[in-house]
Amino acid sequence: MTTESAMNGQVLRMSGVTVRRGEAEPLREVDWTVEEDERWAVLGPNGAGKTSLLSVAAAQTVPDTGSAEVLGASLAGADTTELRSMVGFASSAVANRIPDAMTVLDLVISAAYGYLGRFGEEYGTVDYGRGRALLNRWGAGHLAERRFGTLSEGERKRVLITRALMADPELLLLDEPAAGLDLGGREDLLGRLGALADDIDAPTLAIVSHHVEEIPPGFTHVLMMRDGAVTAAGPVESVMTGENLSATFGLELKLERDGKRWNARAV
């Protein structure tokens, strides 16, 4: 599926996107445009709507009002099956749907065909080679024969990212990739995500986090949200301010930059 906007370099375009769930409005009038090769961090407190935003970006949720285009295709009234296969998406919800007994290599390779399970397909030598190479790149090569259900949290995170990359997506979305990792695991993952951000062949990237410390080096843009609405969005240099962060998290915060990394604490 090659579309006009995608060819023009626009990967995501949301305009006035509202999502309603009963009385709740996980997203309210959200505008967000992502251009090819940008690297976005989506920040906000619990319940801000970050996962709901990624779900629209992954073509898994269709807005109730407003318009959303993913890779140039409108989500309204469209069959999004093919579109979803062009977006790499790693989240705890994806992890929860993976059978515990599935081996890591099968899990990764099946993603090339858009499945969470093997379902009896025949995979070729090329698939296995690519799967192993990607696992090696993400420091998970030694886990190839392990069952997914036996992995630690950090190992799962790396395998899920590998799986999301296996289909060679044009857009990679990671929902809280560093959540639940110990300090060493977090720093290892952020280093790998920083390398991905610097890779000109990598897909356009967006990650969700609660913490500015988890923004990998090389990320170019930030979207902040609270109560389902965007509080600030744009290039890191203009959006990453203590004022924006304080308004987003609802408390006075001091934001500091140390080289390519950020940290924040209450004043």
Ligand SMILES: Nc1ncnc2c1ncn2[C@@H]1O[C@H](COP(=O)(O)OP(=O)(O)OP(=O)(O)O)[C@@H](O)[C@H]1O
């Ligand atoms: N199906 C649903 N029914 C009712 N409320 C929902 C539903 N889905 C999301 N919400 C509500 O919408 C709001 C945004 O949820 P969402 O999961 O997108 O936030 P989040 O920023 O990812 O939160 P967290 O950081 O805690 O994971 C929350 O208040 C949530 O309770």
